[in-house]
Amino acid sequence: MSYDKELAAAKNAVSLAARLCQKVQKALLQADVQSKSDKSPVTVADYGSQAVVSAVLQKELDSASFSLVAEEDSGDLRKEEGKETLQRIMKLVNETLASDGTYGNAPFSEEDVLAAIDSGRSEGGPSGQHWVLDPIDGTKGFLRGDQYAIALGLLDEGKVVLGVLACPNLPLSQEKVGCLFYAQVGGGTYMQSLDSSTPIKVHVTDLDNPEEASFFESFEAAHSLHDLSSLIAKKLGVKAPPVRIDSQAKYGALSRGDGAIYLRFPHKGYREKIWDHAAGYLVVAEAGGVVSDAAGNPLDFSKGRYLDLHEGIIVTNQKLMPALLKAVKESLNEKASSL
Ligand SMILES: Nc1ncnc2c1ncn2[C@@H]1O[C@H](COP(=O)(O)OS(=O)(=O)O)[C@@H](OP(=O)(O)O)[C@H]1O
Numbered sequence: 001m002s003y004d005k006e007l008a009a010a011k012n013a014v015s016l017a018a019r020l021c022q023k024v025q026k027a028l029l030q031a032d033v034q035s036k037s038d039k040s041p042v043t044v045a046d047y048g049s050q051a052v053v054s055a056v057l058q059k060e061l062d063s064a065s066f067s068l069v070a071e072e073d074s075g076d077l078r079k080e081e082g083k084e085t086l087q088r089i090m091k092l093v094n095e096t097l098a099s100d101g102t103y104g105n106a107p108f109s110e111e112d113v114l115a116a117i118d119s120g121r122s123e124g125g126p127s128g129q130h131w132v133l134d135p136i137d138g139t140k141g142f143l144r145g146d147q148y149a150i151a152l153g154l155l156d157e158g159k160v161v162l163g164v165l166a167c168p169n170l171p172l173s174q175e176k177v178g179c180l181f182y183a184q185v186g187g188g189t190y191m192q193s194l195d196s197s198t199p200i201k202v203h204v205t206d207l208d209n210p211e212e213a214s215f216f217e218s219f220e221a222a223h224s225l226h227d228l229s230s231l232i233a234k235k236l237g238v239k240a241p242p243v244r245i246d247s248q249a250k251y252g253a254l255s256r257g258d259g260a261i262y263l264r265f266p267h268k269g270y271r272e273k274i275w276d277h278a279a280g281y282l283v284v285a286e287a288g289g290v291v292s293d294a295a296g297n298p299l300d301f302s303k304g305r306y307l308d309l310h311e312g313i314i315v316t317n318q319k320l321m322p323a324l325l326k327a328v329k330e331s332l333n334e335k336a337s338s339l
């Protein structure tokens with residue numbers, strides 16, 4: 001089955017949302033210290049991005065069967081305190097849609113914006129098609145002026161069949177910043193600029209010597225156990241220090257061979273959400289990589305809004321995976337026996 005039409009709509013939606021986010025990040029970084037510590041611009045971009053993606057997908061595709069599993073909902077915006085924020089979001093959404101030329105004819109009202117955001121309340125699951133969206137992944141990176149991503153996937157009968165990842169701050173080449181990664185199941189992974197340069201096919205590294213490998217992990221120590229990653233890396237013989245970047249930009253970078261390994265071990269009790277991994281997973285898998293939980297099981301996106309995982313998520317190429325799994329197992333055993 002081909003998902004060409006859905007892919008074209010998804011690329012359009014994510015590129016426009018990236019435009020909105022770039023505008024907000026620019027204003028945020030130019031703002032004075034006081035409004036930098038004010039988190040509201042981030043909220044505005046998260047909601048705005050979700051509204052834009054939802055609006056574009058529904059305009060381009062059959063909106064009667066539309067189902068979206070997304071991170072944000074409009075609860076706070078419907079409160080009295082949210083009124084001003086909602087106005088700013090509406091303005092941003094309308095400016096962004098108008099900037100494309102094809103969507104700007106009928107401006108969105110506040111109610112339209114709220115409805116677009118709330119179309120993301122689907123529970124997903126094993127049957128039918130569901131879009132999966134993280135309107136800004138790496139909100140903390142976004143706030144710092146670092147890496148973030150707009151991540152959109154499509155599930156069909158519980159499997160990820162499309163993945164589109166915009167990484168506005170990831171270098172594309174020596175001269176250009178901003179990458180759009182996309183993958184369709186069975187079709188490989190491609191990368192282009194956010195303003196639609198000719199796509200190039202990308203592939204994970206073919207490295208087989210862990211000593212030459214480098215690894216990615218979360219920027220935020222609260223999101224992944226950095227000590228455990230360094231123990232695993234040491235066991236593998238990895239020499240390079242960890243590369244810490246925010247968001248699913250890690251999956252994008254890995255898919256083009258920037259690094260060889262991604263290690264993610266959340267603190268106990270944390271449940272991973274599908275929108276934090278769906279798009280990135282397919283981008284890496286179609287580029288020849290392997291994504292699994294710490295026990296080597298494939299990720300299961302059919303269980304609703306959460307992933308059920310054993311311990312964490314590990315990503316690498318096929319050659320390095322056996323050694324990585326062994327190092328992960330030994331490290332987890334050591335950690336358990338030291339407690
Ligand atoms: N405690 C904890 N443990 C693990 N993961 C968590 C945790 N808290 C949040 N999150 C999710 O992490 C998403 C950000 O991804 P990263 O960890 O890759 O980037 S970062 O280093 O935090 O910037 C982030 O996505 P966004 O909320 O979209 O930014 C969260 O969904």
Ligand SMILES: [Mg+2]
Pocket residue numbers: 134136137138275276
């Ligand atoms: Mg996220």
Ligand SMILES: [Mg+2]
Pocket residue numbers: 071134135136137138139
């Ligand atoms: Mg997010």
Ligand SMILES: [Mg+2]
Pocket residue numbers: 071139
């Ligand atoms: Mg969040």
